[in-house]
Amino acid sequence: MTTAAEQSGLLVRGLTTTFDTARGTAIAAADIDLDVAPGEVVGLVGESGSGKSVTLRSIMRLVREPGKVRGRVEWNGRDLIGMPAEDLRRLRGSEIAMIFQEPMTALNPVLPVGLQIDENLKAHTDLGRKARQARAIELMTIVGIPSPETRLKEYPHQFSGGMRQRAMIAIALACSPKLLLADEPTTALDVTIQDQILKLLLDLRDRLQMSVVLVTHDLGVVAQTCDRMAVMYAGRIVETGTVPEVFATPHHPYTRGLLGSVPNADAPRTLLRSIDGTPPNLTDLPAGCAFHPRCAFATDLCRRERPPLETFGPGRAAACFHHQQVARAEALV
Numbered sequence: 001m002t003t004a005a006e007q008s009g010l011l012v013r014g015l016t017t018t019f020d021t022a023r024g025t026a027i028a029a030a031d032i033d034l035d036v037a038p039g040e041v042v043g044l045v046g047e048s049g050s051g052k053s054v055t056l057r058s059i060m061r062l063v064r065e066p067g068k069v070r071g072r073v074e075w076n077g078r079d080l081i082g083m084p085a086e087d088l089r090r091l092r093g094s095e096i097a098m099i100f101q102e103p104m105t106a107l108n109p110v111l112p113v114g115l116q117i118d119e120n121l122k123a124h125t126d127l128g129r130k131a132r133q134a135r136a137i138e139l140m141t142i143v144g145i146p147s148p149e150t151r152l153k154e155y156p157h158q159f160s161g162g163m164r165q166r167a168m169i170a171i172a173l174a175c176s177p178k179l180l181l182a183d184e185p186t187t188a189l190d191v192t193i194q195d196q197i198l199k200l201l202l203d204l205r206d207r208l209q210m211s212v213v214l215v216t217h218d219l220g221v222v223a224q225t226c227d228r229m230a231v232m233y234a235g236r237i238v239e240t241g242t243v244p245e246v247f248a249t250p251h252h253p254y255t256r257g258l259l260g261s262v263p264n265a266d267a268p269r270t271l272l273r274s275i276d277g278t279p280p281n282l283t284d285l286p287a288g289c290a291f292h293p294r295c296a297f298a299t300d301l302c303r304r305e306r307p308p309l310e311t312f313g314p315g316r317a318a319a320c321f322h323h324q325q326v327a328r329a330e331a332l333v
C-alpha cells in the first residue's frame with residue numbers, strides 16, 4: 001500500500017484513453033504506467049500518432065468527448081481523475097502547468113501577454129499588483145524576451161513564433177509549478193532558443209524540484225535533458241529506463257529502430273529515425289504484438305500474443321518476448 005505521505009510526485013497507473021469513432025474504438029493510450037519523482041525529468045518519445053499528447057492530456061483530464069479516460073493518476077497522493085473539476089482547475093496553472101504543442105492554442109489572442117501572466121499570478125499567488133508586475137518582467141527576462149516592459153503590453157499576434165513559445169512558457173511557469181507537462185516545448189524553434197528554454201526548464205527543475213514529463217521527437221533533447229525515458233508505440237509504453245541505459249542497450253526492437261543501429265547520445269540534435277513500415281491503425285491493431293508486422297525479431301508467438309511490459313532490471317522494462325535477444329543482437333543495418 002502506498003500512502004499519500006510516501007508517494008510524492010506523479011503516479012500514473014493503467015491510464016487508458018479511448019475514442020469512439022465511425023471506424024471503431026481507437027485505443028490512443030493503453031494501460032500507461034508512469035512515475036515521475038520530484039525533480040525528475042522523464043522523456044516520452046515515439047512516432048507521430050503513438051499517443052504521447054493524448055497521454056499528457058489524459059493526465060491533466062483535458063481529453064474531450066468522445067474521448068474516455070480510465071485509470072489512476074495521482075499527484076502527491078491526490079487523485080486527479082476523481083477530484084472535483086473545480087479543485088483540478090485550481091491545481092492547473094498553480095502546482096501543475098502544461099506547455100502545449102501549439103502556442104497559439106494556449107494563448108488568449110485578445111489579452112496582452114503581460115495580462116495573461118498577471119492573471120495566473122493573481123489566481124495562484126498572494127502577490128500585490130506591483131509585485132506581480134515585477135514578477136512578470138522577471139519571468140519574461142528568464143525566458144529571454146527582450147524589452148519585457150514594452151512586450152508585456154503586446155498581444156500574442158505581435159510576437160514571432162519563437163517569442164510566442166517563450167511567452168507561453170512564461171505564462172505556464174508564472175506560478176512556479178511543481179509538475180510540468182511539456183508537449184514538444186521547443187519544436188520549431190531554432191537551436192539556440194531551444195537550448196535556452198531547455199536550460200530554463202532544468203534550472204526550474206533544480207530550483208523548484210519540479211517534476212517534468214517532456215514529449216519530444218529529438219533524441220538530443222532527451223539525452224541532454226531527461227533522466228529517464230519511456231518509449232511509446234501504438235498507444236502503449238514499450239520500453240522504459242534511464243536515458244543512458246536505453247541509449248546504450250535498447251531492449252525493444254522499436255526503440256532500437258528509433259535510436260538507429262549506432263545510438264549516439266553525444267550528437268547534439270539527432271531526430272528519431274523513421275523506421276520502415278507504417279504505424280498500425282488504432283481501431284484495428286494487429287493481433288499479438290502491435291509492432292510485429294514491422295519487426296525483424298518477430299516469431300509466431302509475437303503474432304499470437306501481446307507481450308506484457310516486463311521488468312528486467314531496476315526501472316528497466318520492455319514489452320517484447322525477445323528483449324534479451326534484441327539487447328544482445330548485433331546492429332541490423
Ligand SMILES: Nc1ncnc2c1ncn2[C@@H]1O[C@H](COP(=O)(O)OP(=O)(O)OP(=O)(O)O)[C@@H](O)[C@H]1O
Nearest residue numbers: 019021026028047048049050051052053054055282
Ligand atoms: N479527438 C480524437 N478523436 C479520435 N481519435 C483521436 C482524437 N485525439 C487523438 N486521437 C487518436 O489518438 C492517436 C494519438 O494521438 P496523439 O496526438 O497522442 O499522438 P502523438 O504521439 O502526440 O503524435 P505527434 O508526435 O504527431 O504529436 C492519434 O493517432 C489519433 O488517432
Ligand code: NI
Nearest residue numbers: 052053054101
Ligand atoms: Ni503530440
